[in-house]
Amino acid sequence: MPQRRSHVDPSAAQTELAVALSALRADLDAPVDFPAEALDEALSSPSPPPELDLRDVPFATLDPPGSRDLDQAFHLERAGRGYTVRYAIADVPGFVSPGGAVDVEARRRGQTLYAADGSIPLHPPVLSEDRASLLPDVDRPALVWTFGLDGDGTVVDTSLERALIRSRVQLEYAGAQDAVDRGEDGPVSLLPEIGRLRIAQERARGGASLNLPDEEVVRTDAGGYAIRRRSPLPVEEWNAQLSLMTGMAAASLMLEAEVGILRTMPRPDDAAFDTFRRQTAALGRPWTTGDYGDFLRDLDRTDPLTLPVLQAAATLFRGAGYVTFDGSTPTDTVQAAIAAPYAHATAPLRRLVDRWTLTICLAVSRGEAVPSWVRDSLADLPGLMQDSSQRASRLDAATVNAVEAALITPLVGSRVDATIIELRGERARIQLADPAVTASAPVPIDARPGDVIRLRVARADIGAGEIEFSLD
The missing domain is CATH 2.40.50.140 (Nucleic acid-binding proteins)
Structure with a gap:
């Protein structure tokens, strides 16, 4: 879908919109400011001691323009007929003391909320946008996953270690896509190759990706707001495969140790599939054979009827939640869209549950006992994440609705x-x-x-x- 922007110019409607957006924060009980004790703790907490020095590895980050809360950095290289993928995650567990002021406030917030007039962060910005963020050209502690992939993109070896890294460059999606399209040699040179292999692995598992166009509210140069809609670039989909691979590895470690928290989603039932088949037939783009994931992947993104098909398919991607376990494994472990067990493990600066996942995985990787604070609080996580996700959904929907009303007012x-x-x-x-x-x-x-x-x-x-x- 081509990107379109519609603007609200500074005016009476703009003033009314600013008031409406500000009111959304109050209605959500989502304060921007942190308690003084949390700010002091975030500034003074010691950096986690690294086990390895990987500053000679030229890591890079890939995020939306202007991002400061950089959770992940990657390094890709060939290894014989296969590949070595290093995926560094911000070492938030090393900075946040269990039961401390930052931890208490993070549990109350659950996740970073993104409002039109600024974000409402999970952690104090001195952590999320500075000390723990994997910013370029500075030394940062990280939890580094190292994956050995064979020539088909199958993971054949995995390790997790605490290390000191130094990212070389902060890439943005559009620029990275341009570099790939030009065939430039650089940090993302192997990303299309590895990303496509991982997508093929997803297809073989029976996984499915919806990839609806993004919709977000952005500020304009004139001081107003715009609704921006765009389809994800290929480089974003390839990059997402690195995160999915990591989440699957984290789930595997926790299931082996019989303690952890998974992100699950049930497979659509026959009635849901039947409804979707009828909808696609009515649209003139019938799904008649094969897996629904293959059907969605093969849709022509330039076809004007693809968006209605994807909107109809959204009903197949419902029921996602979290399941915790300690001492045994749950009956249902699969995230149906991924077609494998999966855990949130790659965004600890912006999502609370990832800190638990990473702490468990690091302990299991070291052959150590999982910390008691993790086990004691596991059962609280699904509720905390559900509450924060509901706040995020309400904020997103209400923000878009207010901006759209302002955009349409002159008409x-x-x-x-x-x-x-x-x-x-x-x-x-x-x-x-x-x-x-x-x-x-x-x-x-x-x-x-x-x-x-x-x-x-x-x-x-x-x-x-x-x-x-x-x-x-």
Whole structure:
């Protein structure tokens, strides 16, 4: 899908939008500021002592533009007919004292929240954007996973060690994609090769990726806000495979030790698959044979009906949660979209549960006992993560709704063209190209997904984040 931006210029609508966005934080009870004791602890906590010095390895990071909370760094090289992948994760467990002020505050927050007018971090910025972040050209402690891959991309060897690293460069997605497309020799040279092999491994397992276009609120140069929608670049999908590989390795270690926390999701049942088949047939892009993961991977991203198909497929990716275990392994261990046991282990600066996963995996790798604080608090994690995920979802949805209402405000009373994404009874989810707005609207009786219809903008309420359309 081509990227489109629609802008809200500074105006009365802009002022109303700023007030609405600020109110969202208060409604969520998600404070930006940290208690003084947490700030002091984050600044003064000792750095974890490394076991290895890997500063001679030219690690690199790959993140969205402007990122400061850099959780992962990678180094890729050939090893005979296979590959060696080093994946360094910020050593947050080494900086955060269990039961300390930073730990208590992090458990209350659960994860970093990303608002239109700034992030609400999980940890004090002195940690998440400085001391623990894998920023370039500075020495940083890290938990380094080393994977040996054969020529097919299968993991044949895994290790985890605490090390001192020094990232050489902070890459951004667009620039990294350009470097790949030009065939440049550099940190991402092997990423397409390894990424494609890992995607082939995912296909062989029966895994599936949805890869819906991203939707985010961004600031404009004029001081307003924009809705930006874009499809992930190939380099992002290849990079994600490194994270998935690490999460699978972490799950394997914890299952072997019979203690840990997994990210699980049930496989869709027959009724869900039947519904999806009917939806794809109605769209003229029927799924008739093969696994649903293969069908989704092979969709033509330039086809205007691909987005409605992906929206319909979203119902197949529901029910994700966390399961903890200690002393035995759970009955259901698989994350269905990955088609393997999986754990969150690669974003400890931004997600609470990863600190537990990494602490367990490091202890298991060393042949040591899992710390008692981990075992004592495991059962609390699913609830903490569920609460924080609900806050994040409410914030994301409310932010987008408010900005979309502001974008559409100047058009109240006028007519606009909209594409039907998904039918919902007598109404539908529709998308406007300019301004970039997705909303619910009434549709003609004979309407189908993919149709372009003419609607009148009847009302826009920025504070409530509501838009109304009519067919007249």
